[in-house]
Every structure is written in C-alpha cells, then in structure tokens.
Amino acid sequence: MSDVLQELLQLLRLEPIGVQRFRGHSQDLGFRALFGGQVLGQSLSAAMHTLPEGDWFPHSLHAYFLRPGTVDDSVEFEVDVVRDGRSFVTRQVKASQHGKAILTMMCSFQHPEDGFVHMAPMPEVAGPEGIASQLELARTFRDYFPERVRDIYTADKPIEQRVLDPVNIFAPQKKEPIKYAWMRADDAMGDDFHDHARVLAYASDFNLITTALHPHAVSVSQKDMRVASIDHSIWFHRPFRMDEWLLYAIDSPNAGGARGFCRGQIFNLQGELVASVAQEGLMRQVARAKESS
Template sequence: MSDVLQELLSLLKLEAIGVNRFRGHSQDLGFRNLFGGQVLGQSLSAAMETLPDEQWVPHSLHAYFLRPGTVQDSVEFEVEIVRDGRTFCTRQVTASQNGKAILTMLCSFQQPEEGFEHMAPMPQVKGPDGIPSQLELARMFRDYFPERVRDIYTADKPIEMRVLDPVNIFAPTKKEPLKYVWMKADAPMGDNRTEHQTMLAYATDFNLIPTALHPHAVSVTQKDMQVASLDHSIWFHRPFRMDEWLLYAIDSPAAAGGRGLCRGQIFNQAGELVASVAQEGLIRKVPAAGKPA
C-alpha cells in the first residue's frame, strides 16, 4: 500500500475521546478551507464506530455544511444514537471545531437483505485506459498554480482520478454541465468494508460543484469566485471496491440564487450502479472589493 493511501486511511480513522465522541486530524489539500469530503468521510466513520456489530452497512447519509472548517485544527465528532431497530438503525453526527459545529449529518444503516432490483444504465463513455490523470495534468500546468499551493496540488494522490474531456481551469470555456470521472485508490486495499465506504464518501466531494460552473465559463481558481459545498447526500446501493475503477457520472440540472445543484451516479466497470450522490453548492461571483458577508 502506498504511503499516501495509508495516510488517507489513517485520516479517516478516528480517536475515541469519550462515549460516542471521537477526534480526527485535518489535512491541507490547498483549498481555501478544510475539504468537505474529509469531514463527510470522518463523520461516517464516527457513526460506524457506534453500530451494534459489523453486519450493518450504510445505505444513505444526508449532511449540511454549516461553517467553513480550518486545516489547522482537529475535528471533534459527537454521535447521537437516534434509533436501533431490527433492520435499520439511525445516527446523527455533529462535527465541530473549537466548540462550533461545522457539519451535521443524519445517516442510516441496514442489515443486508435481498429484494427487487433495477438500475439506470451506465453511460457509454471511454474507459480509463489512456486518459491522463488529474495529477498528471496538474504537473503539466505546475507553474500556473500559486506558489503557496503548487507543491500540494502536484504531490502524489491516494485516489487517482481521470477526467474525460477536462476543463482548462485557467482558461475555462462554456461546456454542457456534464462530467465523467474514472477514480480508484492508487494501490490495492484490503477487504475492510468500512475503509472502502468512508473513502467513497470522501471522494464524492471532488468534482461535483465545479460541474455547475461549466455553462458559465468560470472556474474555482478565479479569485472573484466563491464556491463552497452547502449540503451532500449519498445513497449506497451495492457493494463496491475503491481499489477498482469506478465511473463517477456527474450532471448539474439547475443553478439559481447563487447555488448550483449537482447529481452523481457511480458505476463499477461491470456497469452496476453502486451509489448515487446529490449536492447543492454556493457558486457566487463576488466584486473585486471583497466577498459578501
């Protein structure tokens, strides 16, 4: 297992600091604030620490980002056991920094069972072979990044992501609000189901909201753009592995009121829909004089 993958798996594991209370470290990915996917993955990890046994699997989570997090501070998680039923159980997680909530999440778990099945078809797109990764592209355009984040953006990544027909973030042009991303862990992982699930939660926060910017020819790198996740939902449909290629098919059906809505479907290479995602984010163009309160 690579060092960067091991680092991510360690980041998603938490330290117990009390009854149903946990602490997680923070990681600087070069963004203006703490990466929301980190808090999502850690919150799911915290909830799973309180389950009655290992048979329970997550089937959905719904989170609101309440305040920007900082990369300098650790994150504390408090889990409320809302319900323990025979086939479903529910947890509410509050993630805080310095005594203030930055995220609240409600997540539900289920005992595995058989039932009716149907699913949307997988989009007919090129496979991952031969597509340059986001890391390779970042290294090609290394000198375009601000010096402060240059080394972070071009460092080895624990999850390899390959985008079909990527946007030039330094000179964006108008495109349809669609994006297809192949992603997988950069090295083989073990069979710990929790690690695959929390890593998927972490990974789903990449690439979503920027898709809502495509029709407007703007980019998250522009200084006059304020972009942030407002909420995030995931539905887990079928088992999957993060060390095998997954297709993240993203679209943005609407933008209004300074917000953009994005949806994602995640397929394995066999064409099975393994998870669905939805997120609304802030996409606000601000005056040069400064950002609104």
Template sequence: MSDVLQDLIKLLRPVFIGENRFRGETQDLGFRALFGGQVMGQSLAAALLTLPEGDWAPHSLHVYFMLAGTVGDHLEFDVDVLRTGRSFATRQVKVTQNGRAILTMICSFQHPEKGFEHQAPMPDVKGPDGIPSQLELARMFRDHFPERVRDIYTADKPIEMRVLDPVNIFAPQKKDPVKFVWMKADAPMGDDYNEHCTMLAYASDFNLVATSLHPHAVSYGQKDLQMASLDHSIWFHRPFRMDEWLLYAIDSPNAGGGRGFCRGQIFNQQGELVVSVAQEGLIRKLDLSAKK
C-alpha cells in the same frame, strides 16, 4: 499500500475520546477552507464506531455543511444514537471545531438483504485506459498554480482521478454541465467494506459542484469566485471496492440563487450502479473591486 493512501485511511479513522465521542485531525489540500469530503468521511466512520456488532453497512447519509472548517485544528465528533433496530440503525453526527458546529449528518445503516432490483444504465463512455489523471494534468500546468499551493496540488494523491474532456481551469470555455470521472484508490485496500464506504464519501465531494460552472465559462481557479459545499447526500446501492475503477457520472440540472445543484451516479466497470449522490453548492461571483 502507498504512503499517501495509508495516510488518508488513517485520517479517516477518528479516535475514541469518550462515550460516542471521537476526535479527528485535518489535512491541507490547498483549498481556501477544510475539504468537506474529509469531514464527511470522518463523520461516517465515527457513526460506524457506535454500531453494535454485526454486518451493518451504510445505505444513506445526508449532510449539511454549516461553517467552513480550518486546517490545523482538530475536529470533534459527537454521535447521537437515534435508533438501533433489527434491520436499520440511525445515527446523527455533529462535528465541532474550536467550539463551533461546522457539519451535521444523519446516516442510516442496514443489514444486507435481497429484494427487487432495477437500475439506470451505465453511460457509454471511454474507459479509464489512456486518459491522463488530474495529477498528471496538474503537473503539466505546475507553473500556473500559485506558489503557496503548487506543491500541494502536484503532490502524490491517494485517489487517482481521470476526467474525460477536462476543463482548462486557467482558461475555461462554455460547455454542457456534464462530467465523467474515472476514480480509484492508487493502491490495493483491505476487505473492510465500510472503509471503502468512508473513502468513497471522501472522494464523492470532488468534481461535483464544479460541474455546475461549465455553462458559465468560469472555474474554481478564479479569484473572484466563491465556492463551497452546502449539503450532500449519498445512497449506497450495491457493494463496491474503491481500489477498482469506478465511473462517476455527474450532471448539473440547475443553477440559481448563487447555488449550483449537481447529481452523481457511480458505476463499477461491470455496469452496476453502486452509489448515487446529490449536492448543492455555493457558486458566488465576487466583486473584487468593492473591496478596494
């Protein structure tokens, strides 16, 4: 296992500090605030630690991001045990940082069972082979990044992401609000399925809200654009592995009121729909001249 992947797995495992209470650390990804996917993955991991023994697995989670978190200060996770039934268990997680609530999550878990099945078809797109990764592209444009974040953006990544027809964030052009991303962990992981789920929760926050910017020829790299995740939902449909290629098919059917709404479907290479995602994010154009 690579060092960067091992570090991320460790980061996504909050430590016990009291009954249904946990503490987690933070990581600087070069964004203006703490990456929401990190807090989401840690929150799911904290909720999993309160479940009784058995073959529980997450089937859905629903998150509200209330305040931007900061890098460098630890996080505290308080888990409320709402219900533990025979088939389903429900938990609520509140995350605080420096005494302020920054995220709340409701998540539900289920024992695996058989049932009716149908699914949407997998999009017919090129496979991951031969597509440059986002890291390779970042290194090609290394000198375009501000010096403060240059080393962070071009450092080794624990999850490899390959975008079909990627946007040039330094010179974006109008295009349909659709994006296809192949992603997988950069090294083999263990067989703990719930660890794969927390890793996917982390990764699912990448690429979503930026898709809502495509029709407007703007990108997150612009100084006059404010972006932030507002809420995020995930439904886990079928087992998967984060160390095997997954296709993240994203579209944005609506933007308005300073918000962009995005949906994601995640397929394995066998064409199975394994996860669905929905998110609304803040996409606000700033008037920088008003601050002078």
C-alpha cells in the same frame, strides 16, 4: 499499500476521546478551507464506531455544511444513537471545531437483505485507459499554480482521478454541465467494506460543484469565485471496491440564487450502479454580487 493511501485511511478512522465522541486530524489540500469530503468521510466513520454488533452497511447519509473548517485544527465528532432497529440503525453526527458545529449529518445503516432489483444503465463513455489523470495535468500546469499551493496540488494523491474532456481551469470555456470522471484508490485496499465506504464518501465531494460552473465559463481558480459545498447526500446501493475503477457520472440540472445543484451516479466496471450522490453548493462571483448590490 501506498503511503498516501495509508495516510488517508488513518485520517478517516478517528481517535476515540469519550463516550460516542471522536477526534480526527485535518488535511490541507490547498483549498481556502477544510475539504468537505474529509469531514463527510470522518463523520460517517464516527457513526460506524457506534454500530451494534452484526453486519451493518451504510445505506445513506445526508449532511449540511454549516461553517467552513480550518486545516490547522482537529475536528471533534459527537454521535447521537437515534435508533437501533432490526433492519436499520440511524445515527446523527455533529462535527465541530473550537466548540462550533461545521457539519451535521444523519446517516442510516442496514443489514444485508435481498429484494427487487433494477438500476439505471451505465453511460457509454470511454474507459479510463489512456486518459491523463488530474495529477498528471496538475504537474503539467505546475507553474500556473500559486507558490503556496504548488507542492500540495502536484504531490502524490491517494485517489487517482481521470476526467474525460477536462476543463482548463486557467482558461475555462463554456460547455454542457456534464462530467464523467473515473476514480479509484491508488493502491490495493483490504476487504473491510467500511473503509471503502469511508473513502467513497471522501472522494464523492470532488468534481461535483465544479460541474455546475461549466455553462458559465468560470473556474474555482479565479480569485473572484467563492465555491463551497452546502449540503451533500449519498445513497449506497450495493457493494463496491474503491481500489477498482469507478465511473462518476455527474450532471447539474439547475443553478440559481448563487447555488448550483449537482447529481452523481457511481458505476463499477461491470456496469452496476453502486451509489448515487446529490449536492448543492455555493457558486458566487464576488464582483457580480458587489455590482448588483
């Protein structure tokens, strides 16, 4: 397993510090604040640490980002055992820094169970072969990044992402609020599905809200843009592997009130819908806000 993937798995697994309390370290991805996907994956992991015996697999999570987190401080997680049923168990997780909540999450787990099956068809798009990865593009544009984050943006990544028809963040042009991104772990992972679910929760926060920026020809690299996740939901439909290619099909049907709403469907190479995602995020252009006030 690659060093960067091992570091990510270790970041998401947490350290017990008390009864249903856990601590996670932080990772600097070069953003203005702590990456929301990290706190999502760690919060799901905290809930997993409190599950009863048996086969329990994540069914859904619903999270609110309450405050921006800092990359210089650890995150503490407190889990409330809401209910242990025969088919479903429910947990509430609070993530905090310096005693203040930065995220709250409700999540549900289910015993494997057979039932009716139908699913949306996978979009007909080009496969991942021959598409430049986001890391390759970042290294191509290395000199465009501020010196403070240049090495962070161009360092090896645990998740390989290949976006079809990517936006040039330094010269964005208007386009439809649709994005297709292939993603997978950069090396083989083990067979613990909880690890695959943690990593998917982490990776699901990439590419979403930026899709809502497409029709407005702006990007997160602009100094006058304030972009952040507000809430985030995931539904896990069926087993998957994060070390195999997954297609993240994203659209944004609405923006308004300085918020952008995005939906995502995640498919495996067999065309199965393995997870669905929804998120609303802040997308505020500071200069316009000042003018309107």
